[in-house]
Amino acid sequence: MGADTVYVGYVGAGAITFGAPNVLWNHSERIEAILRTRLAVPVIVDPNEARFKEIMEQKGNGDYADSYKETKWFSSPQEAAMGLDNETKDKIDFWILAAPPHFRGTTIEGRDLELEMIKLFGNKANYFVEKPIATTRSDEPHKVAPQLAENKAVVGIGYMMRYLKVVQKVMSIIKENNLRVMMVTGRYACAYKECHKTPWWMKSQQGGPIIEQATHFCDLMRYIGGDVDMDSVQATTLEHTEPAGEIGVINVDEQAIPPEDRIPRATAAFWKFDSGALGSLTHIVGLHGIRYSNEISVYADGYQFRINDVYTTPVLHVRTPADDSKEQVFSYPEDDMFHNEFYAFLSSAIKKAGKPPLPTEDLLSTEFLSDFADASKTFELTWRIRDISDAHADKLLAQKAASSKKASA
Structure with a gap:
């Protein structure tokens, strides 16, 4: 592994992070596609060791087997903090926190994953947290946010629709025309x-x-x-x-x-x-x-933006003051909001770590767009x-x- 290697750790090894039949989600595949040979995964945390072994077998036969050659399994963040040496812990640039929402987003012991990770691993790495951010009422996450800020922790949330190219096109037109x-x-x-x-x-x-x-x-x-x-x-x-x-x-x-x-x-x-x-x-x-x-x-004023089929094949229709009879149409058939989301999160983590940036991609943000x-x-x-x-x-x-x-x- 070289100086440009990006180290990614996972908490939660379910379908959303490592895939399953008939689901769109597979965060690990998106991250592999973005980082390619720059990726190293030193740790996966999940209570199910059998699931970890299944993933390792799958990844060992994949295109990025080298990225998982030194991956270690732990059943909890606490075990990982004790079992990893300080050098490995300090290397991690980016954590994916995808444990079930019952364990996240609160100040309640055992349901405070974000705060526990900061306590165990510090604020050097950036953190990605899946949504929903909690299963409580909204007062609990509001207690967590200032504590993360006090610890200078960079924690972003996976609201992936913000990263769609049609959405970014809307935002760019609004900005360009001072609307x-x-x-x-x-x-x-x-x-x-x-x-x-x-x-x-x-x-x-x-x-x-x-x-x-x-x-x-x-x-x-x-x-x-x-x-x-x-x-x-x-x-x-x-x-x-x-x-x-x-x-x-x-x-x-x-x-x-x-x-x-x-x-x-x-x-x-x-x-x-x-x-x-x-x-x-x-x-x-x-x-x-x-x-x-x-x-x-x-x-x-003068503009109408319509985004149809946001989940599947989004198309943006724009009416402008220049022509009220014909709309401009923007479509990006190969767009993948999950790819765009992780491009932004990884770009932010790489920048923070002082490592070489990713290749630029049109209409893709290099900063994540939703913090905790x-x-x-x-x-x-x-x-x-x-x-x-x-x-x-x-x-x-x-x-x-x-x-x-x-x-x-």
């Missing part, structure tokens, strides 16, 4: 037939559709529109108890879920950004098949929408119950 965003709207329609896991249908388990799923849209809207005036947030829902909320191809036993724990069928929310601009988001659990439907729209404090604000927004919409639904339910009781009296 002020007036409104951002998001529309997210979920194809629910293939949602086979019962916890997804339970608010108590995965938070509900806004916290678990629409978090990416909430974050993207914040990235474009800026910070949100939390006091301005309003939201309402279509509930499973209402006639319009009856859907027919749920592939779990929803009757086994307590009624108060069942997810809403649709959510509509709106708010003001601190700039005064408006934001609105609609989410519906209502499509069949496997293809979702989604769109982000941005408005500024910023992601905590997205988490707070999703919880605010959830709480307000739940309260509104409870109020309507109580009113209906009172009306029914009065009618039967």
